[in-house]
Amino acid sequence: MARVDSTLPAPGTASTALLTDHYELTMLQAALAAGTAGRRSVFELFPRRLPEGRRYGVVAGVGRALDALEAFRFGDAELAALEGVVDDATLSWLQSYRFSGSIWGYPEGEVYFPHSPLLIVEGSFADAVLLETVLLSIYNHDSAIASAASRMTLAAGERPCIEMGSRRTHEGAAVAAARAAYIAGFEATSNLAARAAYGVPSTGTSAHAFTLLHDTERDAFTAQVRSFGTGTTLLVDTYDIAEAVRTAIEVAGTGLGAVRLDSGDLGVLAVQVREQLDALGAHDTRIIVTSDLDEFAIGALAAAPVDGYGVGTQLVTGSGAPTCGFVYKLVSREGADGEMVPVAKKSADKASIGGRKYALRRRSPQGVAEAEVIGIGTPPVDDGDDRSLLVPLVRSGEIVGREPLTAARERHRAARDELPLAIQSMMRGEAAIPTLFA
Incomplete structure (x- = not known):
């Protein structure tokens, strides 16, 4: 079996395809065999809650995630490491894997609240399921810091x-x-x-x-x-x-x-x-x-x-709070009739909300954030007080969301300045603004 270096490779220099979990590959194999791997799917990365007592969180790792996506390729060494993990048909499929879907997300430096859809990944099931662990590991670490x-x-x-x-x-x-x-x-x-x-x-x-x-x-x-x-x-x-x-x-x-x-x-x-x-x-x-x-x-x-x-x-x-507790869930998939069907977990303490989301930051006439508004379907027409939060990061497999680190730094200062004065208290408290489901 090929040796896998435990050190995270520098951007663009090595494959990131093995920075993943075993079950993502076994799900892929079973879906390929069942003929469901190509179903159009929507996954979302989001927090169910903030760390206890925190009033807001900060999105970080977007640029690193895009670098990791670009390097998510299965070369000879990666395929050799997967021998015995998946069958030959799956190894053959992985050899030509390139993410060909689209991704929207909160831009780097933005603040977030419970249930904010920080990433929306659209593509085939096979396209999107393989990215779960690498995206979560980057976002959970960097956003916590x-x-x-x-x-x-x-x-x-x-x-x-x-x-x-x-x-x-x-x-x-x-x-x-x-x-x-x-x-x-x-x-x-x-x-x-x-x-x-x-x-x-x-x-x-x-x-x-x-x-x-x-x-x-x-x-x-x-x-x-x-x-x-x-x-x-x-x-x-x-x-x-x-x-x-x-x-x-x-x-x-x-x-x-x-x-x-x-x-x-x-x-x-x-x-x-x-x-x-x-x-x-x-x-x-x-x-x-x-x-x-x-x-x-x-x-x-x-x-x-x-x-x-x-x-x-x-x-x-x-x-x-060394991790943010972000999760990556399937929220919509193609049905037998070709239409997209909302899907969601119903677990008592881990329930999710089905359907592709939109996200807005509702602000007062004075420009102070009042609520995180999350809905399903087409977002409402901007009335001047609602700031759209999702931006394109990847379009049909092409990365379109790269930006200088200074842009994320400036965005963070502006987003934090928009929040209510309550964030200046270091005492434990509730989220600075409520999350509203439209």
């Missing part, structure tokens, strides 16, 4: 946030997390692979190891300033903070870019360091804080003289 990141940047206000969680998650997930965080307002990442793959700005200076390498803290600061100039950020809590701040200004002068605090009571320390910097004449030297921050810790530091935040573990784990 972006949703957490949005709460963090909301709590931070105009103070910048830097993503630095690579050492706290899988190496492939770290790159995706940096991308998702950037969409939701983070200014930069420490991850160089995210810079190379997606153009996310990267930043970083030094860790405690650099200070410990040198005979004295002054030697370490001197070496860093010589290499990177006085605009650099010096880490000042390896030993004694007050002494380190004093040494930092002696070495770099009052034009030192920033100091970083990575431990202790950050609010108290920030006040003390600000007072010391001002007393030394370094009024423009910024204070950056790190150390297991989340949106609640960032909010608690709002009154402290902090100029920026470095966020790691809590960001890349979704700040308590």
Whole structure:
């Protein structure tokens, strides 16, 4: 059997066809044998609910999903890996597989609510069923990170946030997390692979190891300033903070870019360091804080003289909600008479709603979001207050929805600004707006 690398391939460089579940291939085989694989079908990817206490979610992973779709091909290695999983007829069918259907979805950076139809996948059953796992894995991960990141940047206000969680998650997930965080307002990442793959700005200076390498803290600061100039950020809590701040200004002068605090009571320390910097004449030297921050810790530091935040573990784990709970369900399929028939699960706690959906964001005359309106069939004529949420991503197998990452970033800020003021509360609550079924 061919070896399957566990690391997510870079966009466009390797097949993504095995990033799937066994049963998707066995369903395909049975449907091919039954003659039902070619039935026109509509699948939807959506959340039944938000993570407990969250007031909104953020859509991320759209661009990565389109890259994965483009690379969803069964070459020799992939077909070899499937020997013994499906029969020869199915392997032969997979050899020429190319998604030929159409996909609509919420654009990247948009906010979502319970039952929002984030993706609508239309094609044959065989076309669409194979995409379930790869789409869910990308959307569930990236949207969880972006949703957490949005709460963090909301709590931070105009103070910048830097993503630095690579050492706290899988190496492939770290790159995706940096991308998702950037969409939701983070200014930069420490991850160089995210810079190379997606153009996310990267930043970083030094860790405690650099200070410990040198005979004295002054030697370490001197070496860093010589290499990177006085605009650099010096880490000042390896030993004694007050002494380190004093040494930092002696070495770099009052034009030192920033100091970083990575431990202790950050609010108290920030006040003390600000007072010391001002007393030394370094009024423009910024204070950056790190150390297991989340949106609640960032909010608690709002009154402290902090100029920026470095966020790691809590960001890349979704700040308590590492997945969004998205599902991918068949909602409509071709009947024996050639007409499309709504279909839905009836499970007590996992029921779905049949029929292809449309989605609108209902707004007040002042432009404030009031409801997520979801209906079946033809959407109503726009009265000026309802904003359509679905855009074409793939048309007859051709990807049409690619856009720069900056567009998703700008969209997110606009979509979040449209929400009611209740989202600014970090306390647990209901969704910021209700979901209405038309």
